[in-house]
Amino acid sequence: MMRTLRLLRLFWGTSIAAEMEYRSNFLMSALTSVGGLVGAVFGLHLFYRGGILLGGWQWEEALMVLGWFTVLTGVSRTLLTANLGRIVEHVQRGTLDFVLLKPVDAQFWLSTRRLSPWGIPDLVFGLGLVLWAGFGRGVSPVHVLVALLPLAGSIVILYSLWFILATTTIWYVKIYNVTEVLNSLLEAGRFPVSAFPAGLYRFVFTFIVPVAFLTTLPAEVLLGRGRLSAIAFGLGLALALFVASRAFFRFALRYYTSASS
Amino acid sequence: MSPGAAFLRKLRAFSSTGVALFSEYRAELLLWSLAGVIPLIMMGVWREASATGAFPLDPTEFTRYFLAVFFVRQATIVWVIWDFETHVVSGTLSPLLLQPTNPAFRFVVWHLTERLARAPFALAVLGIWLLLFPDAAFLPRLGDVCLAALGIAASFATRFMIQYAFAMVGFWSERASSLEELWFLVYVFLSGVIAPLDVYPEGVRTVAAFTPFPYFVYFPVQLLLGREENVLRGFAVLAVWWVLGYALYRVLWRRGLRHYSAMGA
DSSP states (O other): OHHHHHHHHHHHHHHHHHHGGGTHHHHHHHHHHHHHHHHHHHHHHHHHHTTOOBTTBOHHHHHHHHHHHHHHHHHIIIIIHHHHTTHHHHHHHTTHHHHHHSSSOHHHHHHHSOOOGGGHHHHHHHHHHHHHHHHHTTOOHHHHHHHHHHHHHHHHHHHHHHHHHHHGGGTOTTOTTHHHHHHHHHGGGGSOGGGSOTTHHHHIIIIISOHIIIIIHHHHHHTTOOOHHHHHHHHHHHHHHHHHHHHHHHHHHTTOOOSOO | OOHHHHHHHHHHHHHHHHHHHHHHTHHHHHHHHHTTOHHHHHHHHHHHHHHHSOOSSOHHHHHHHHHHHHHHHHHHOOOHHHHHHHHHHHTTHHHHHHSSSOHHHHHHHHHHHHHHHHHHHHHHHHHHHHHHOGGGOOOOOHHHHHHHHHHHHHHHHHHHHHHHHHHGGGGTOTTTHHHHHHHHHHHHHHSSSSSOGGGSOHHHHHHHHTSSHHHHTHHHHHHHHTOOOOHHHHHHHHHHHHHHHHHHHHHHHHHHHHHOOOTTO
């Protein structure tokens, strides 16, 4: 455990030092983040102008979903894009060899080696929106505590899906943009899943691309509306996907033949 | 060789390499098409919302609207800035500069051939959606189709010109594409990708009308659906922004070339 923490400090310290070369980017990404959030809130408001409750959700409640979505975007930008986007490069150049030879879990190394500070504005503004909207709805501290599990679960689900898709590049080097597809499907997570038409849409966004568990469920639990069965299912899904991502990575490695050696 | 024949030869060379390139990366193109599903996600939410709420469009009209948005987006996607950025950063722009033709020509032709390679995927997605929502099927009038085709072409030309002008910033900065990211942010919210402008507050619509964004997506979609639209104004605004983009491109291109140090050479 101590070793893991020490490694993380080393990894992230060097990453931040490297990224500080491009300090002016920070302003740009903060600007993009604020602009994106303002636009997203505006886009959400368009539905409420029509005098409906989006999927039965009050305005502040829907804002909590959007806020948590923004947090997850921040997680993607700080950790997932920075690390998992590189797996394809390692496969293409054969430098995955060096990773595999290191005396550290390869999946851990591949997933945490880099930290990109450019996603931090998203994390901050997203959390801010969740808290602000949550106070507006009178969310109790007890519910916040209970919600920590599904909130963490949603991050694990997001990570596992990303990692599984990124691992497929061991076979199909060229399809690095498969994560773009995931990203655009995840856009559905801006809205509570009940805002989608019953049937195919809701089925897909619950079981195939589980955005229901990524943003809707954590917000429900924060509001004290989470059903125990849904929470249990969400956590089970997180655990199952995480185990699957490890198993899949090991399986994929058997097909890794390195490059130019 | 006459200038016309030379032009045709270049066109043939670039388009055949383009076709070869993009058919090699079929799987990637399929994924890029799939990555364009955001209008279809928005369609779901708007369809559901309009079933009960008071909106200017009914569920069927929303469905048609977003199908048209999907189509227009697929036809007008521009990615030249990332290509150009890679060429500048890695120094591979140098061989392109040695060729007796402006590199812009190659990029335009590649974008056009990419459209051809992308078309089957986009049409398949459209077909699946029409099967799912048969109420949205309709036959646009021939006149509307022609007008919309012109609108799509104008939208693509202007988007390309402006993005290419931004790409010229790459001569000075390694991250020119962040300009495009910022631009794209406004594009998403004002072009009609997330919602038809009809549901926007009056004030926002008025402001948006002075920007090029609604004319990139909303305008050609309106033409395709045969809905009321100020046709002349749309084309005029696009033309003005094309000229602005072109002027910026010329200025930055001349200075940029002098500044260009051919990385890795």
